[in-house]
Amino acid sequence: MTTSTYTVKGMTCGHCVSSVKEEVGEVAGVAHAEVDLATGLLTVTSEDPVEDAAIIAAVEVAGYEVVNRS
């Protein structure tokens, strides 16, 4: 399994967290998406590496922005 971490800007509540998790979870290849509201940290787990662009696009669809990839 591969784990990638991103920092997401703009989430303010549990609903925001749910939106991000839902959209990122729908990206092909993503096995699990976890979000920490306090830090804005999005952790994506996948069997094979998933392109950053796909994750960033999914976060944008949810209405937020990736400001860092770590």
Next chain:
Amino acid sequence: MTTSTYTVKGMTCGHCVSSVKEEVGEVAGVAHAEVDLATGLLTVTSEDPVEDAAIIAAVEVAGYEVVNRS
């Protein structure tokens, strides 16, 4: 038509607004519920007066708190 106004605490984003509008809109007799995120103002329109307790309970179900009835 009757209009009642409440101040709701804890809403941080558009998702919160949607949750409150949805729950309050489902209260028997409520014709329309409008929320202003910046001020926290919830405006409830109904044909006949609706009990405050029913509105307050609906806001709580959504996960927020009525702090004032004006």
